[in-house]
Amino acid sequence: MSTPQSKSKVQKKPPTNIFAGLNRDTFDYFDPSEYMKKFKKGISSQLIAAISKDKDEPEWMLHQRFKAYEYFTRIPMPDFGPGLEALDFDEICFFAKAADKKGGYENWEQVPAYIKNTFDRLGIPEAEKKVLAGVGAQYESEVVYHSLEKELATQGVLFLDMDVAVHRHPELVQKYFMKCVPANDHKFAALHGAVWSGGTFLYVPKGVKIEKPLQAYFRMNAMNMGQFEHTLIIIEEGAEAHYIEGCSAPKYGSNALHAGCVEIFVGKSAKFRYSSVENWSKDTYNLNTKRAIVEESATMEWVGGNMGSGVTMLYPCSILKGRNARADHLGIAFANSGQIQDTGAKIFHLGENTSSRLTMKSISKGGGRSIYRGDLRIAKSAKNAMSQVECDALILDPVSISDTYPNIKVDNNSATISHEARVGRLNEEDIFYLTSRGIPQAQAEAMIVNGFINPIVRELPLEYAVEMNRLIELEMENSIG
């Protein structure tokens, strides 16, 4: 949609739309990475010991890392989804530091200029000033900046670099760390457990309600980088929060790997929303694991956009453990040329009267392949569980592909489950209507695609909805590399 109209439209957007001016250069720009000379590629037990030593970790964490590494060597690659044969672990750098400041700087002015410039281009400091209650920024393997509004800190909210949390709050971390996603869950959970570095620790005490969202942004800069940030979120009884994650990396034409892990514990009657806009470069294998355990009467909401990566395998999971627990999953996946977006959701109903709703929209273009993979299970104990799943797929040309693989398993007769999916192309009548009113075809198509994803985008805060729409526009223009 590279029309003069669209460009002028972007330029006219009010300045509060922080992310409206994103373009290809924003993501593809990379800083010099001289620091990489100090770090080797490949994974070994020596590397794991070195990571732990560098972080001055307690003994239990080192033990946990070695246990995870043992699982990694034993567990086979996934036997479903996209082929991962081209992913060469010997060619990935599993740990690298661009700056050496434990826990990150507390002021953007202290962050080395070349790193700060990258985050400036991505709009993170500006978003922090205008719409966020706290920000974490990770560059390669470690966090370079972290902040939290003082008022929230005085209420007992903890929003820290994960490495720092291990030292400052060892009891809390040890109680929850990799208890939701155990290291033997699958190969990439094991890999993550062995080499994790950086990430976010968020603790919201009982009854505290955070109105503004908190954000963490993860940036890979160097070639063949691997990023393995760990996000651990504990929302205590009756508390409420919204956390946003963003991520990106430049394109080098050589593989990168992201195998992060998100663990969320939503306490009784608490409410938590996790939003993410993933825009890794198309060199990247995004093999991320995200899971939440939801207690009695609590609500977990997932809002996700997967635009980047060459191969994505990502299925956010809600375990509805307590009575009346609820989960909402909203997701968008855009598979452009050369991309496989294998995304979906897992929802396990364990408690009585639990309910879930899943809405997934996918778009395939230029030979891209989008796959919805769902796993919905209703346990015998989940009496009167209800679940509603809707998947819509748009295929924009004859060479693109859309697959849908939902798995539904029900072990009791009081559950009510419904699932619907539709696949099709853009409605020609809609395009005709718009073009007959003078709108160029490409722009008309982009408008229809934006309308298609609108039910999900509108769940994001305005600035991030603008970012998501802009990313879709860039994909429609083929401008993201």
Place this chain on the structure above:
Amino acid sequence: MNEFRLPFIIEYPDKDDFIIAKCYETKQECYKLTIPTGKQLEKAIHIKFRASDTPLSLSLGIELQEGSSAVIIEDWSGDIKVPEINFVNHITCQANSNLTYVVLNGNSHQTKMTEKRVSNIASDAKCHIFTYHFGNKKLTSRLIQKTSGKGAEINTDIIAKVTDDRDLSFDCTHEFAEKQGSGEIVMKGIAQGSAMLNFDGLVNIKKTGGGSAGYLKQETLNLSPDTTVRAVPALKIDTNDVKAGHSAAIRNLNEEDLYYFGTRGIEKETAKKLLITGFLEKELKKIKKHKTAYEEVRKLI
């Protein structure tokens, strides 16, 4: 003709309307029924299987030659007691032919059965397969319908009722390999007792299948707290000029409906039976015009 003993009885008034032959190309006992070019059979061919004390391994081919049409009933109901059945069914519908194929499976609840059914449907031909499963201790059913010519229409209705500790598993694929194909898979089940019921369905529109429309519907009534029900309604779409979709629903009988019947003096068990019949009614109506098949299915229900 018929110089061999068939493992089934064919009921049809004029046996010159079709050809039944034994085939020797497979290790499995094999027969082939052919409807000649242009033959339009008005009455249904009713194939009734015999009881057997020994395991049965059998292949049955059906071929409708160009422009022919037929209704064929494959009947495993009645007092059919076979310990184990391995059944293969190949259907070929040549251009412009029209087949309605009805499977009535009401055999013993002790019988273990594996069946594989494959169809190839040519240009502008139609094949509608109805399978009704009320029998078997354990059933593994694989059914694949493929369009092999432009404008072919393939439809499959699978209706199953499973009770006690029985285990029925269905895997049905519609593959659209040629342009402007159309059709629907309907899988409807009723599960009771500690039974297991698996519905795997797939609509696969190939790159060469532009202009095709495929739909998949799965519905299960889950009537007992000890049942396990699994549904996988999958789509694999390799081109954009398509209409495709699926829906799946798993639920119990609606309490409000039962209450409605109750307030009108209808006992709960009777109300349940009525609601179950209603659940299946739409699919039953599809074969109402084929009187023999319709009456046999009603008997099974």
